Amino acid sequence: MRVELQHVSKSFRHNGQTVEVLHDINLTVAPGEFVCLLGPTGCGKSTIVNLVAGLETPNAGTILVDGRPIAGPGPRRVVVFQDAALFPWLTVLGNVEFGLRMARVPKTERHTAAMAYIKLVHLSKFAHAYPHQLSGGMRQRAAIARALVMQPDILLMDEPFGALDAQTRAVLQEELLEIWRRTGCSILFVTHNIREATGLADRVYVISSRPGRIRHVEPISTPRPRHAENPSLVECQRKILGVLEEEIEKVMRDELGESIHIAHDQAGPNRLREMHS
Amino acid sequence: MRELLRRSTFLKPLQALALLYGLWQLTAWCVPAWPSAHDVFRVLGADLRDPGFQHALLGSARRMAIGYTLVMAIGIGGGMLLGRLPLIDQVLGSVAVALHAIPGAAWVPLSIIWFGMTEQAVIFTILLGAAGIVMVSTDTGIREVPPLITRAARTMGAFGLRYFWFVVVPAAIPKIVDGLRLAWAFGWRALMAGELLTSVSGLGQLLNQVAKAQQLDQLLAIMLLIAAVGIGVDALIFKRLEHAVRVRWGLAS
Ligand SMILES: Nc1ncnc2c1ncn2[C@@H]1O[C@H](COP(=O)(O)OP(=O)(O)OP(=O)(O)O)[C@@H](O)[C@H]1O
Ligand SMILES: [Mg+2]
Numbered sequence: 001m002r003v004e005l006q007h008v009s010k011s012f013r014h015n016g017q018t019v020e021v022l023h024d025i026n027l028t029v030a031p032g033e034f035v036c037l038l039g040p041t042g043c044g045k046s047t048i049v050n051l052v053a054g055l056e057t058p059n060a061g062t063i064l065v066d067g068r069p070i071a072g073p074g075p076r077r078v079v080v081f082q083d084a085a086l087f088p089w090l091t092v093l094g095n096v097e098f099g100l101r102m103a104r105v106p107k108t109e110r111h112t113a114a115m116a117y118i119k120l121v122h123l124s125k126f127a128h129a130y131p132h133q134l135s136g137g138m139r140q141r142a143a144i145a146r147a148l149v150m151q152p153d154i155l156l157m158d159e160p161f162g163a164l165d166a167q168t169r170a171v172l173q174e175e176l177l178e179i180w181r182r183t184g185c186s187i188l189f190v191t192h193n194i195r196e197a198t199g200l201a202d203r204v205y206v207i208s209s210r211p212g213r214i215r216h217v218e219p220i221s222t223p224r225p226r227h228a229e230n231p232s233l234v235e236c237q238r239k240i241l242g243v244l245e246e247e248i249e250k251v252m253r254d255e256l257g258e259s260i261h262i263a264h265d266q267a268g269p270n271r272l273r274e275m276h277s
Numbered sequence: 278m279r280e281l282l283r284r285s286t287f288l289k290p291l292q293a294l295a296l297l298y299g300l301w302q303l304t305a306w307c308v309p310a311w312p313s314a315h316d317v318f319r320v321l322g323a324d325l326r327d328p329g330f331q332h333a334l335l336g337s338a339r340r341m342a343i344g345y346t347l348v349m350a351i352g353i354g355g356g357m358l359l360g361r362l363p364l365i366d367q368v369l370g371s372v373a374v375a376l377h378a379i380p381g382a383a384w385v386p387l388s389i390i391w392f393g394m395t396e397q398a399v400i401f402t403i404l405l406g407a408a409g410i411v412m413v414s415t416d417t418g419i420r421e422v423p424p425l426i427t428r429a430a431r432t433m434g435a436f437g438l439r440y441f442w443f444v445v446v447p448a449a450i451p452k453i454v455d456g457l458r459l460a461w462a463f464g465w466r467a468l469m470a471g472e473l474l475t476s477v478s479g480l481g482q483l484l485n486q487v488a489k490a491q492q493l494d495q496l497l498a499i500m501l502l503i504a505a506v507g508i509g510v511d512a513l514i515f516k517r518l519e520h521a522v523r524v525r526w527g528l529a530s
Contacts, residue, residue: 054432055428074434081428
């Protein structure tokens with residue numbers, strides 16, 4: 001599935017004021033491509049995901065799916081939301097089966113498929129647990145299984161591994177790449193972690209904030225499996241870091257006010273190191 | 278230690294009850310013609326073994342069961358319909374709010390005009406006294422599905438009737454259960470009012486009889502039973518149900 005955003009802008013009304021959140025976004029996810037969106041908090045990454053999912057409509061510009069404008073949400077473009085958004089009244093199994101049930105897949109078939117994806121995210125022991133009995137990371141994994149089982153044409157993932165520990169995150173990144181290779185679906189993946197972006201993506205879009213614009217596009221051709229120390233990756237990371245450095249400084253100036261002078265060698269690098277880890 | 282804590286939470290209400298019992302006994306010594314707790318409990322014990330009393334109690338229970346079943350069916354069904362049809366909701370929604378502002382007892386005269394001094398009149402009183410709150414809370418639950426739940430459902434292809442049945446209704450269950458719990462309390466009051474004013478055999482009508490005969494100990498015994506059933510059903514069924522639902526829906530821990 002090819003997804004194209006052409007000159008997309010999005011504003012929200014906030015306290016009677018119109019705030020432009022995204023400005024003139026041009027972005028393409030080719031069929032089978034793995035694209036990452038990288039940017040500081042509040043820059044509009046989730047908004048882009050919602051637009052592509054069809055949950056929001058742009059104020060200007062068009063969003064095309066295989067050449068046609070999108071008409072609302074649908075199961076070909078499944079979202080893994082930033083905060084899991086599991087149905088609390090269903091067990092993990094019930095949640096993972098949900099989309100298949102909506103598609104009228106017969107009971108035994110959907111049960112088998114759901115259990116396979118639950119196993120994939122290492123939740124087999126918790127298949128019959130309810131969301132309130134799971135940890136944040138387990139909920140996130142259940143949400144990933146719930147999306148994957150739909151075998152969508154494009155998977156929209158909004159910081160899916162943000163709440164996980166480094167080890168689980170690494171395992172799931174590998175699993176995700178494996179699933180992506182096997183299914184050939186496209187992936188639009190939001191993160192604010194440079195290593196994650198460069199480790200996964202074919203292409204990284206760096207987004208600036210207020211309003212969100214695409215500041216930089218970094219193609220990554222390093223063959224997989226990738227090692228973080230690979231010189232070409234490190235070079236990519238360095239370039240992206242350079243762009244982000246300016247951005248973060250801008251955000252901090254906006255948030256803290258002009259009066260506060262940001263010590264370039266203290267606050268900046270600390271924030272960056274955090275993003276880099 | 279844990280055992281001790283568990284026992285203390287169990288003991289606390291018992292201690293409170295024992296204290297109340299003691300206070301009651303004291304007032305009985307001070308106030309002439311005021312029956313003591315001991316007397317009232319003895320009378321209640323005798324009542325419960327009396328076939329006539331048992332008949333009245335069963336009558337009340339039957340009417341409550343029928344009435345409450347109707348309340349659930351009409352309240353939940355009507356509330357869902359209102360939640361689904363915004364246009365009708367504007368008109369009938371305010372009617373439902375108005376209905377549930379009228380206390381159950383105030384429906385008795387109308388019920389008697391329509392149904393006479395019959396069992397049906399009592400059941401109708403329960404229905405009118407309690408269905409409104411279930412309807413209003415179901416309606417609210419249906420219309421206030423958390424946006425994130427809706428978004429997740431939409432991206433997984435849930436639309437139309439399937440969306441309503443598999444997403445909206447379960448999302449509304451905490452609100453519906455809140456309504457059902459209140460409806461029990463309202464319905465129980467409406468039952469008593471209905472039985473007091475019609476002469477259908479039941480706890481309410483027994484109250485009437487013993488009041489006319491000036492049997493204060495009997496009167497207190499029956500009132501005690503009415504309170505005990507009201508509280509007991511609420512604590513044993515509705516409070517537990519509400520808590521279980523709130524925990525599962527992530528609204529309480
Ligand atoms: N429904 C809305 N109404 C008003 N403002 C909104 C709405 N949704 C998002 N915004 C604003 O749009 C901006 C971008 O939000 P968005 O959630 O897309 O950011 P993000 O890049 O995903 O941030 P994070 O990394 O923290 O998740 C924010 O400033 C937010 O306040
Ligand atoms: Mg976000």
